[in-house]
Amino acid sequence: MKNRLVKSMLCSMLIGTISTSTVSAEVFSVPEVEVRYVSSITEASKQNTTCSAMEKNEIDLQALEIMQKTGNWSYVEPLFPSMTSQGVEEVVALYIQKTGNYEQAEAALPYMNQDHLENNQSTQSQPYTDYYTMAIEVVTNTGDIYSAMVYVSFLSTEQVDLLVKDYIDKSNDFSCIYAIRPYMSTNGIDDTVKSYIDQTGDYGIVAAMLQFMSSEASDYVARKYISEDKEQLYLEFFTPYLETEIKR
Structure with missing residues (x-):
């Protein structure tokens, strides 16, 4: 020993x-x-x-x-x-x-990738930057997108958008978007929120995301909420995002 x-x-x-x-x-x-x-x-x-x-x-x-x-x-x-x-x-x-x-774990990224670099030395014209695949694998293997946060700052906004939307579509864990939102595009946020609403009808959890959406998308979600939700508990959070007043 x-x-x-x-x-x-x-x-x-x-x-x-x-x-x-x-x-x-x-x-x-x-x-x-x-x-x-x-x-x-x-x-x-x-x-x-x-x-x-x-x-x-x-x-x-x-x-x-x-x-x-x-x-x-x-x-x-x-x-x-x-x-x-x-x-x-x-x-x-x-x-x-x-x-x-x-965030602390980001310092380990160069070493987490080392073996993959050694295995791909023959393809020097294509430098290894496939953090997206690694992030997908981590989420798939753990079922937890937070475990893949160490990779997020190395991804393009399009890749982050896809990663987040795919995870939420499969898990319905919408709350993760609040941690990853700074790395997402407006279009990505729009698509993810609209997809989540269409699937679940859970408007309460998305209300705080309206401020980060495009005016067109936030108007869509606000109108959908007003027309579908019977209790209207969150009305005050959605009405400011209507482009034009709804006639009753």
């Missing part, structure tokens, strides 16, 4: 940096040792040390254990250059699950 941990921690080159006496089964329950471990791998990265596949897999496991036990991003971020793409993705997913902080 000691020898395997030492190899993963020092990436071959730094075996003399940390005494083997400090490496024990309790290494990840002691913050001071965790920090020392992180510092060692960081130094290896600075010296362009290359880890073998086996060593990367070991570091993946240790980084995941650190995140599981501490939830501390600063403990694992320096490990990313020495990890596999899949290992980084698993650590990031666990971090988001624990904290909900997808």
